[in-house]
Amino acid sequence: MAKILVIKKKINSFKKEIEVSGDKSLSIRWVLLASQAIGKSRAYNLLMSEDVLAAIKAIRKLGIKVIARNSHYEIFGNGINSFKYKKGIIIDAKNSGTLGRLILGLLIKSPNKIKIIGDKSLSKRDFSRVTVPLKKFGAKFNYKVKNKLPLTILGSQTSKGINYIENKGSAQCKSSVMLAALNSSGTTYIKAKKSRNHSELLFKYLKVPIKIKKTKKYDFIEIKKPNKICAFNYNIPGDISSSAFFIVLTMLTKNSKLLIKNININPSRVGVITILKKMGAEIYLKNKRNYKGEKISNILIQSSKNLRGINCPSELNTSAIDEFLIIFIAAAKAKGISYFKDISELNQKESPRLNLGSKILNMMGVKTELTKNSIKIYGQPNLKITKQIIIKDYLKDHRIFMMSTIAALTCGGQWKIHDKDSINTSFPSFLKIVKNISGKSL
Numbered sequence: 001m002a003k004i005l006v007i008k009k010k011i012n013s014f015k016k017e018i019e020v021s022g023d024k025s026l027s028i029r030w031v032l033l034a035s036q037a038i039g040k041s042r043a044y045n046l047l048m049s050e051d052v053l054a055a056i057k058a059i060r061k062l063g064i065k066v067i068a069r070n071s072h073y074e075i076f077g078n079g080i081n082s083f084k085y086k087k088g089i090i091i092d093a094k095n096s097g098t099l100g101r102l103i104l105g106l107l108i109k110s111p112n113k114i115k116i117i118g119d120k121s122l123s124k125r126d127f128s129r130v131t132v133p134l135k136k137f138g139a140k141f142n143y144k145v146k147n148k149l150p151l152t153i154l155g156s157q158t159s160k161g162i163n164y165i166e167n168k169g170s171a172q173c174k175s176s177v178m179l180a181a182l183n184s185s186g187t188t189y190i191k192a193k194k195s196r197n198h199s200e201l202l203f204k205y206l207k208v209p210i211k212i213k214k215t216k217k218y219d220f221i222e223i224k225k226p227n228k229i230c231a232f233n234y235n236i237p238g239d240i241s242s243s244a245f246f247i248v249l250t251m252l253t254k255n256s257k258l259l260i261k262n263i264n265i266n267p268s269r270v271g272v273i274t275i276l277k278k279m280g281a282e283i284y285l286k287n288k289r290n291y292k293g294e295k296i297s298n299i300l301i302q303s304s305k306n307l308r309g310i311n312c313p314s315e316l317n318t319s320a321i322d323e324f325l326i327i328f329i330a331a332a333k334a335k336g337i338s339y340f341k342d343i344s345e346l347n348q349k350e351s352p353r354l355n356l357g358s359k360i361l362n363m364m365g366v367k368t369e370l371t372k373n374s375i376k377i378y379g380q381p382n383l384k385i386t387k388q389i390i391i392k393d394y395l396k397d398h399r400i401f402m403m404s405t406i407a408a409l410t411c412g413g414q415w416k417i418h419d420k421d422s423i424n425t426s427f428p429s430f431l432k433i434v435k436n437i438s439g440k441s442l
Helices: 024-034 050-061 097-106 128-136 171-181 198-205 240-251 271-278 324-332 344-348 353-363 398-411 420-425 430-438
Strands: 004-007 015-019 038-044 065-068 072-078 090-092 114-117 140-143 151-154 163-166 187-193 210-214 218-224 257-264 282-291 294-302 337-341 368-370 374-378 385-391 412-418
Touching: 004 398, 015 430, 024 038, 024 050, 024 072, 024 097, 024 171, 024 198, 050 065, 050 090, 050 097, 050 420, 097 114, 097 128, 097 171, 128 140, 128 171, 163 171, 171 187, 171 198, 171 218, 198 210, 198 218, 240 257, 240 271, 240 294, 240 324, 240 398, 240 430, 271 282, 271 324, 324 337, 324 353, 324 374, 324 398, 344 353, 353 368, 353 374, 353 385, 353 398, 385 398, 398 412, 398 420, 398 430, 420 430
Parallel strands: 015 257, 090 114, 163 187, 385 412
Antiparallel strands: 004 412, 038 072, 065 072, 114 151, 140 151, 187 218, 210 218, 257 294, 282 294, 337 374, 368 374
């Protein structure tokens, strides 16, 4: 039986300091790159979510030794293309598009077919985004349902660098090709629409031969196969996507203040902060510093007294794509109309988030105007919900669950939110931190 979260009261004022779990994007990338390094790599503050555990299980199936210590994880890599390709390997990516797409880039030399499967949600997503460019490296793919999981990959022993244009702003697609380039002769050339750049920063830190030229809309990337990748230790900073829910919780709760410590504020990820500050949020970055190419900071948030609607610039979309659901809740409580456009990519996520986000706002009594590519939200600064709201049938999307939880805590009403376990995908400690802030068990 699915677990249900029941919330009957708004949260009281608070003043707290918290830390959130390690960044999911960096956690999965560390696992995959450590598997290609030579020697023992360690990660501290590795996110212990289902997505990351699935990545660890995947490389173990491919012959990589992984040890869980009390304070960290250790991965013992044997170098690039050192996987043991046994026959009949099945890799379960669970709910993780990042794992499902990125690991394909590391499998382009597999001499045996490897099957990639995922959960119901991931199996609805388009994998041609990565299989089309990976075919250029010589890999072959077979599907049960065209362009969907499950699929099989059979590699090529003669993969060469390719030319690739990534025009959707997908860091997953770009990173999959980058990982394939580690294992290919010659040079791979990528023209990529702006998206998060964790892979590029890690490549630079690991001294992979990479050149990057930036323009306003695109990054031009050149990658050559490295002779080797040395083992590396990584202290993974907190996740900005996880932090976003507590940023909005604080903004919408009277007389409250919150400090979130040691958060990754990579410029390609902080669209949520830029957008919320444009709406009048009081958000401050404290103790900024650099860590192995990534920017880290504490984030101080105070209650927002005069939130206003926003005509959100499209150029901020890719740097806030995972945070729009919680931004919608802020817009619901802002004065005036908020307009978000060119966001059809939201419906390509774990669930059709644009459609479901609009539906939840309507259930709350907030008027929206929805198209395939945009949403207008008619804000109500004095919004108070008194009715019962039941959230279910949302493909167990972890961000829908967390969005609904924050809406319940800040807008009132009696909420029943199904599939409580969905947070295990990305943020298992979410409700524990909510309890710490509110002082109440959920």
